[in-house]
Amino acid sequence: MNIKDLFANQSITAEEFLQRYWQKQPFLFRNTSLDFSSLPNPVQLFKLASEEDVQSRIIYSEDSKGYQAIYDDPDAWEDVSNFNPTLLVSDIEKWRPETMAILDAFPFIKSWRLDDLMISFAPTGASVGAHTDHYDVFLIQTSGTRQWSYDDKPLKKTELVKASDLSILNNYQAKTTVELKTGDVLYLPPEIPHHGISTSEDCMTCSIGMRAPSQSEMVMAFAEFIANRCDETNRFTDQGRMDSIYSFDNNDIEKFKQTILSAFGIKNDDWGQLFGQFFSEYRQLETLIETQPEHIGLWQKNPMVTFLYQISGDTCKLFIDGETFECAASFAQMICHQQTFERQNNEVFEKLVEAGYLQPVT
Template sequence: MYTLSSDFTISTFLKEYWQKKPLVIRQGFTTFVDPIDEHDLAGLAQEEDVDSRIVSLHDDGQWQVHHGPFSDYETVCQGKWTLLVQGVDRYSDDINALMEAFNFIPYWRMDDVMISYAVDGAGVGPHTDQYDVFLVQGKGKRAWRVGVPGNYTPHYPHKDLQQINDFEAQIDVVLAPGDILYIPPGWPHDGQALQDCLTYSVGFRAPEQHQILQHVTDELTSGLKQGLRYSDPNLSQPRHPALITSTELSALRGMLSDLLASTDCDNALMSLLSTQHLPDTDIGILVTTDEISAYIEEGGLITRTPGCKPVFSEHQTDSDFTFYVNGEAFTTPSSLKELLWEILKGEPVDNTMFINSDDKASLLNLLAQLINHGYWEMSD
């Protein structure tokens, strides 16, 4: 549905720009048509499980931030205001398709699509982000200024709004519908709507050390699996009772290294890298393999739900193939591996794919699990 312009070369971008420097991509999407409008966005921001906020600058120079869900827009849409809604790709097939246009970056690095609707003159102020982002311009026009990385001191004009002082712009552009601005982490930027406009922020994540360690620790301890305990059968009398020797510290670090090199740690990392905070889905009555089989044979399609981004490790056993969705592991016979390469990148399961499967029973069992978890669905 969304295809980047042939003038955009993925290999050149990854070599010269990704995490290195910003890039303006004029007409990255030619003849771009907004997949959503401000009314749809406002409707989403009324939902309890949707992360949304309104940032506004008033005539007296004061900034305000209001968090959704919103029931009354009249009181909060004052001054120069922007409505921002996170994770819209998890609720819309069309927005999910927009994110898929950037799948030359691995799924596990993808975070979400935030959409902002800003009135003329509105913005959120100069700031830096710690993630990569492609800013896709929808309807209207927005001016962007981008500086160079530096030691910018954050300040808070509102307790929920972090900004930095103004900076010298290296890039000063106006984006029109279909234009894209790529900004790496740490590069200061500031956008201002020149007219009422929509902007799609395709964001990417990069987990921090402490986040990785915390998740791995939680995963490894949640199963109450007994780990290796420190021992010192060859202990000799220390020179001082308070002394911890380099040998002892080295042994403790070795225990951690062994744990981090274990299969259990790999599984915990895969769980972390597949977590996408997908919305809770009320499946209702669970679907059976017989129902799925009949549905496919009648021409139905089984497709991924919006925002679902499965991942799998390069290392697989000869007998099984394991992949992860939203923190959960799914293991199937390796006979489905070739088919799963297509399914996991978004190809719908249709009757032709089903007929050509070498292991229909395993495929049906897997589809039943995925559908009943809310990760795939029987498309109408």
């Protein structure tokens, strides 16, 4: 597939986009040359949604204010066809790995920041309501047309529709309204309110969503990382004073605090370890495709998991689904950067095959 860079024939370069717009304000790419041949059409999308373990939703509204969701039941489409339904299918790239090729047009997106490719199909008038996302998103119009209304900054105050399964902004009045045609791409930073309405019967939109873990998620991962390294012999003790058996004072609190803080002997290398483990296992599907260990042809990465690596001096660590593999830098780069590769005669390759992280090209 020959996919041109997103910035080909545009009035802006990737460097200018990152400096002026990335995580700052929306930007509309008009008439790009992206190749959508790897993406499913509406018939294929409904078929994919019917497959086991594939996550899908039908969003509809009876009053164009509150929105309801039907999960993992694409056959319910006809039941709500009078209420302007939209079908959304998540994790397209995990079930159709060839669709990952579209990311070649986005040279600045780190693979480990990708949450998923989601595709929606919507006939004329369909919408999922005005809302915000906590992450960067690229909205790619792959067929038909859709009207997008959005602001250039996050809302200072938001009010949500109460009678709604989804978090829908109430009485949202957008500052900008545009219509996207096939090939147009709208970038929206986190927390920017937006509202899309299909304006054709063949409206399909592919969204590239970024991973944006919350601070609480990262702190929980940090706490688990520290806890797994704690010395079980380091226990809390009290001062043994003669006062009320039900009371505690600042000395007890300080002992409690110091016992916890003493566990934070984390080194610079440990931060890299935590980063690699966290981002390689963040929001992944649990199902791994069984491999064929004796396969002698080409191999490829399992699309269900995330691969990333860190080179530090003479050492290299390959991170997959929260696990760490020490290997040669050239091996990690081959596995991560190449689409397919020959079987390698080394222990790490065999471990990846056994774990289901690599699978044969059929």
